[in-house]
Amino acid sequence: MEQYSSKVMEHFTNPKNVGEIKNPDGVGHVGNPVCGDIMELYIKVDNKDVITDAKFKTFGCGAAIATSSMVTEMVIGKTVDEAEKVSNMAVTEALGGLPKVKMHCSVLAEEALKKAIDDYRCRTKDEKDNKDNKS
Amino acid sequence: MEQYSSKVMEHFTNPKNVGEIKNPDGVGHVGNPVCGDIMELYIKVDNKDVITDAKFKTFGCGAAIATSSMVTEMVIGKTVDEAEKVSNMAVTEALGGLPKVKMHCSVLAEEALKKAIDDYRCRTKDEKDNKDNKS
Amino acid sequence: MKVYLDNNATTPVSDEVKKEMIFAIDIYGNPSSLHQFGVEARNIVEKARRRVAETLGCDGQEIIFTSGGTESDNLAVRGYLKTTSKKHIITSATEHHAVYNIFNELEKEGYRVTRIGVDKNGTVDINQLKEELTEDTAIVSIMLANNETGTVQPVGEIVSAVKSMFPHIIVHTDAVQALGKLKFSVKELGVDLLSVSAHKINGPKGIGALYIKKGVRIKHLVSGGHHEKNVRPGTENVAGIAGFGCAAEIAVSKIDEVNDILEKLKLKLIKGVKEKIKNIKINSDAEKTLSNTVNISFNNVEGESIIMMLDMDGIAVSTGSACTSGSLEPSHVLKAMGVDPVAAQGSIRFSMGKYTTEEEIDYLLEKLPPVIERLRKMSPLERQ
């Protein structure tokens, strides 16, 4: 296998934003243990649609943990629309590259992010709908 | 290839009975250069049918030279009938064995000997016939 | 502190082996050459052949040197199949990737492949094996000791079963992990073909051997000169062969001594892990297991991340085989043993060697629990 970059190692050794968010505004859950990777991504979004916090829990290899950590770092402070544009390639690039056999981890991270954002949108839509219904 | 025995090396380094016999009583000529071996065996036989001298000329590998040398040594002093019984196995044994790929050299030596003896018999028969005719 | 617990992947070259290799590097003739330089090199090769033969309990004439265990396995199975038109072949579900992939590819090439299952301890099912044997069965290839779990297969029994029913079926065993760890001789086992590799017994990498029982014919896979009885052409790796000869001799001479020590360390390791870490599963529980190998599943965490964290503490371990590193598939060995997929993902192989010390196991037992704890804290599976 190709070597992990120093950036990957950094994020693996000291992953940022590990954990869960109580009462998150969006959650993305992807992967399954048979394939060897599970990621859970939590986001907290303020009323200006800005992601104020993101946390993850990951069962997976070094690359899975590093991409999880990186993606949470990258989206905090971004609006949901901006965050949605964060691609797996962007995450990979920010990590200084990934071994070919580990590229799927960055795909997983992107998917987790998308799912968390979808989840957030669903919830806000529901809320809106609820509000609309109420009004 | 297997190693040559020390006996083979001895006969290769100091071959006995190299050369030709002028006016031989029998000559055996076997082999051809395409196969890589040619042997010529000369014998001198006294009137009691005893081989008093044997000489050889050989174009060939170490084993070919050693078997030529050995076979001449083995037949000197023997009667023609005794010499005829010297087989390639006997020559090989006397040499302390030969590598498998070199066994054909001992066969060649046996053949050269047989041909020399045949030649001797032809010549004596001719002589006898000549005598018989004269008388 | 540096702690190497990956001796089933490869082992440190011992000083004695290194010395013989350095000596052999200077004997530079080509073993095929007629002159004295060639003779000197040939003598080194033949001496090593005798030493390896003695180690395996056979004649030097029955040993062919190869470039490693993988090549030996291929030469055995494919080399034998080239001499027969039979189309049924049998192996086990827990072979090393070399044999495993040979059979996968042979299946694609048109052979009927039977893979004998194993029980939860990894031991092959001899009864199933017996039922699968047919007139058309060419070869049975079942490893002597497993690289991931250390499970020792009853190869002697397998040979008896096979030969009593179909004397002409050829039996091959991959003994790469067994050599130097298990006492055996090819005569006792009764196998026709047996693979070994030097780098698993404190010898050099890139050199192996295949035992070919007298009378058993196999055909070369690679064409070339007349080296190694026409079965394996190419100028011989003289220094590697010299190192192998030396390593083989040492490995079996010290086998009881080393195994006694390893057995104690193994118990200590298992006991320590059980005491300090909960929610684990020992995967090397077979009645007969190599003394040096411990395979443990740490539930809810993934193996590679454990390896990487331990690596930062200077501890070298691995998941299954070194060859699977970088591959995505979970261990086919643990799967065949019925280990749950999540537990399989979190399995680590600790494989000790003759240089392993008690201090090293203490160090591991100190560093491992916080690693598992940390990773479990990150794991989404942990709270469920």
Added chain:
Amino acid sequence: MKVYLDNNATTPVSDEVKKEMIFAIDIYGNPSSLHQFGVEARNIVEKARRRVAETLGCDGQEIIFTSGGTESDNLAVRGYLKTTSKKHIITSATEHHAVYNIFNELEKEGYRVTRIGVDKNGTVDINQLKEELTEDTAIVSIMLANNETGTVQPVGEIVSAVKSMFPHIIVHTDAVQALGKLKFSVKELGVDLLSVSAHKINGPKGIGALYIKKGVRIKHLVSGGHHEKNVRPGTENVAGIAGFGCAAEIAVSKIDEVNDILEKLKLKLIKGVKEKIKNIKINSDAEKTLSNTVNISFNNVEGESIIMMLDMDGIAVSTGSACTSGSLEPSHVLKAMGVDPVAAQGSIRFSMGKYTTEEEIDYLLEKLPPVIERLRKMSPLERQ
């Protein structure tokens, strides 16, 4: 005095190479392992890969390590043929036994084989080659320099001819004897596949490499793990690879210097033999010949007996290739060149190396004439 003039069979390992090998023997991790021990070993392998690549003028990604020239040749030809259904293959009549026997066996396996002839100097007939190319031609394999005569083949020209007519035909060259003796780069030659071996350039035995041009696909011959891009499985011979990397770098860096010296020694050798021994034939007379190789027929005497007698004087030479020693067939190379059978039987290859000195050639020129004289006295052909 010991005089080694059999450098085309194999060469002494240089001190620099030996030093790097000894260093690498201690870096014992498995290059496939994830942990730092593995990384260290992997770094050694990758450094060597870059050095070999630089030597050949290609990218490291295009280099696969093997167990030697023979395996490289097999992997190239058979590995490529596994990816195509084309059934026509072309080689020359003067290849080394590795390639020669691959084609002989492929012929038996059903391929149509064309063997391009050579002229009296051993140079292949490009015109014949062009005529034989067809849509169904899969691969052309023609060596860069001949091991018996040193004849250099116009491989660059051959590649141009082939590719201009049929761009998809793959061209392989066995450059085992050319490396370190001839300046070339794979880019200039334009070949798709190229074999080299470490032990011909003062490196260790049992390690080789295959250049596989980017985009050219070949399939592994041996099944196993994911090593060497899935093309060549088995734990890498790390020490051998390290030695090869070092040897390759040195070999090309000193190539002009060494060739200048060898060229002078070669002229001296030929001149000396011509002066002192009559009835000989120089078989390495091609316009382009390696500077280190002189092949001479001593009429009416047989080669093996010359080797043995010179050996007693401490001089190591050979007939054709080391692989033919112990075989009965006369050299197929000289035969293809039209050398008379008797002259072929009496041919000797003197192959010098970077350690060959003028004193050694003087010593040879002193010892050789009486040997030939003695053997001629024994020869029944001499008086005719």
